[in-house]
Amino acid sequence: MDDFESKVGDALVAPQNQGEMADADAVGTVGSPECGDMMRMWLKFTEKDGKKVIDRASFQAFGCQTAIAVASVATKLLQGKTAEEARHLSAQDLAGDLGTLPPMKIHCGQLVEGALRNALDPTDAPTPKPQNSLIGDIHSAKPQSIRIVPLTN
Numbered sequence: 001m002d003d004f005e006s007k008v009g010d011a012l013v014a015p016q017n018q019g020e021m022a023d024a025d026a027v028g029t030v031g032s033p034e035c036g037d038m039m040r041m042w043l044k045f046t047e048k049d050g051k052k053v054i055d056r057a058s059f060q061a062f063g064c065q066t067a068i069a070v071a072s073v074a075t076k077l078l079q080g081k082t083a084e085e086a087r088h089l090s091a092q093d094l095a096g097d098l099g100t101l102p103p104m105k106i107h108c109g110q111l112v113e114g115a116l117r118n119a120l121d122p123t124d125a126p127t128p129k130p131q132n133s134l135i136g137d138i139h140s141a142k143p144q145s146i147r148i149v150p151l152t153n
């Protein structure tokens with residue numbers, strides 16, 4: 001097992017910040033056209049030193065282990081960032097201490113990046129109500145109502 005896989009394994013032992021956030025200020029959802037996986041991210045902002053920063057972030061994933069591990073790391077990494085700072089984070093940035101995303105896993109990190117971007121810019125794509133669960137949405141949605149948002153490198 002290489003270093004990246006080993007760190008993903010460690011992150012999966014106790015993923016951080018999983019689940020819906022009832023009092024979220026923003027929520028973003030994205031689907032990967034490559035594998036069909038989906039991710040939703042919730043953000044809660046607070047005021048700190050006169051700036052609006054991310055206080056908490058959480059996620060729900062219908063996806064692979066790498067996406068879950070990156071989301072877990074990312075939700076911790078986002079704390080204290082302004083929306084503008086968060087907007088500039090790449091999939092690789094969001095992977096943090098997990099290390100360099102292997103080529104086959106880049107889209108897994110981009111799933112997290114996409115959910116974050118959708119939360120930060122909800123005009124980009126329709127945003128579901130925060131109280132809905134991702135799993136519930138997937139199972140109850142008509143196939144034509146699920147929008148797959150292409151992610152760019």
Ligand code: FES
Nearest residue numbers: 035037064067108
């Ligand atoms: Fe789909 Fe990783 S394989 S997000």
